[in-house]
Amino acid sequence: MKRATLTLPKMTKMMTAAVLTAGLLLPATAMLGTTGVQVAAAASSAQATKTVKATWNGKALGANAFQAAGDTYVPVKALAKAAGLSLTYDKTSGQYTLGTSPNTLTLSAYQNQVWISANGVGLQTEGRAKAGTMYVPLSVLSDFAGIDGSLNAASGTVTLKPAAAAGIKVTEKTLKSNLKNAVVDIRYPVLSGSAKGIDKINATLKKHAQSFLNGFGKDIKKYEEWNEGRDMHYEADANFMISYNRDGLFSVVTQDYAFYGGAHGGTLQTGYNFDLKTGKEVTLSQLLKANPNYRGAIDKKIAAEFKKQGSLLETDGFKTIGSDPNFYVKNGGFTIFFQQYEYTPYAAGIPSFDFTFASLLPKGTNPFAGL
Template sequence: MKFKTNKLHKTTQMMTAAVLTVGLLLPTAAVLETNGVQAAAAAATTQSAKTVKVTWNGKVLGVNAFQAKGDTYVPVKALAKAAGLPLTYDKTTGRYTLGTSPNSLVMSIYRGGVWIGANSVGLQSEGKVKGGTMYVPLSVLRDYASIESSWSAKTGTVALKPTAAAGVTVTQKSIKSTQKDAVVNIRYPQLSGSEAGIAKINAALKKHAEAFSANFEALMKEFGPLPSENMYYEADANFMVSYNKDGLFSVVMQDYSFYGGAHGSTIQTGYTFSLDSGKQVTLDQLLKGNPNYRSDIDKKIAAAFKKTDLAFDSNSFKTIGSTPNFYVRNSGITIFFQQYEYTAYAAGIPSFDFTFTSLLPKGTNPFAGL
């Protein structure tokens, strides 16, 4: 299990002071001690990093990757060129974008580290800068950029290729707004394919976005004009597809809003659906092979909170309960909590990674019978 906090990184063309504050949130030392792929450790690990070759569809990239702290770091520019992926830079926001939605990675360099967002939803895993070249972790490419990999110890080569299309097609939709004195950018996913549950899933995701939009407009009217002409209301919603195969679709909806004050607020919601039925899949269904999974998870999260100074009260966490926020990844699940639920705002969104192998008996298929 890894304990991480998803740092929120917000920059828009019409920046408010609050948005800028969110954008500058950095990982804390307590988190770095528990996550082996943090960019802040770059200076200490780069000297001892092992250089490895990397190929795309059998063709060697012009720049090597390197292994450090349990992950392999792949050169972004060389990967983009070899794979034919668009790599753009926005001077206004200082962000690089690799690929296209919903499998795009957004990157921003700070202090030698690289903040990464999956389709702009912030991840805790970060990249590194070495010799003026920007690198991203292979684990991020596998989980969020539809890239497969294999490792040859004999040749010291990481082979990359595009993931075979195994899930449904996802497109990005937006809700238009006529609000004045507000920055509104509300995006949500819509699926297409032959699976029976797609219509029901699309309706649920659209409803989520419409509810956020309606609530934002209602609160704007309630609060009235902001005190400064240089301050704007803001609603920014995006999503991150974390799993799209095996008859399962898992997505994180991220809703950011700013109504004045010191900073805005971000709420993340995890949805995991059966593509066949369109119904939401619960942790009980995924982890039915372990009747004691909740107790196992509770103990590990409680221990993780006690090892850090991020929680308001290191003993406040008791249980994830019956309906925790979670999403599915390639190798397991991530459970997360909201801002202020257990930690201060600066800690971001506390998230805990678990592999299926750590929670289920050997050989158990978590997707069987869904």
């Protein structure tokens, strides 16, 4: 499976506190610096929003949410207080951390946007900064933060509550390193539970982390030879994001970042989708077997999106996802992503495309029935 790709979280990680804030509420100066186009877009977005009430476990959240662009945006500070979630601010990185691993969201506010990473893995879905407050999309909370939510359009209320306990518990471990002249922070997930495939899955994920560390060490030796006598800085940083943990399937995204000097580092992102009974990886074809023509439908949508974005390095460069694409499962569907520079320039980040099972499978089909 193709697994390497570029992402934007390191841009967020390296942002200074100068463009962020020292508290949860954003001062007016943090909202300055937008271009005329951005201001117009923000004004248009504001007109398209609709205020909705929000509750946590049946009690008022203490602040309203709002609807926009097909999602519901939940106020971060009010959610943390009502749900008893940890909410901290790091002055060095200028980032906020909501919740605890493996359901941590890291938030970086800039102008009217909130860039989000889930347990250290960057997302393309963004939050919003509105009237001095940060908001996170309900879809992100449901997919990555262990929170269930539903919107009652008739009453104009979004109901939030803790997600049902997953059958497989996930903790994290960190690999130790004695590499000199390098900052190493490599974290990987460890599963526990009664599923028969857990040991095999744990072995695969640990091997992945160890292989990244080993490769990083070998690469440092090469760079040290090329840069003999120069004071160099090296960094290895590995994170993981749990995107699905039910219905007999465990989906996790690992993200390995390495920096050897230069303008920026490189990121390797991997999507693992495991059958919990066997510990074997599940393919997209297995999940979509009820639709033998799924690839054509996906190819058509992705090609249209690439054309709309105008981000391809080569015109009509994308043809097909192929038989073994990079993907991960999340609530109600899956996300396909591509490699760094595979189709787009570095600045485009990870080209990611979301699909629902309902849009590709016959009505009533359970994609996990064969697991």
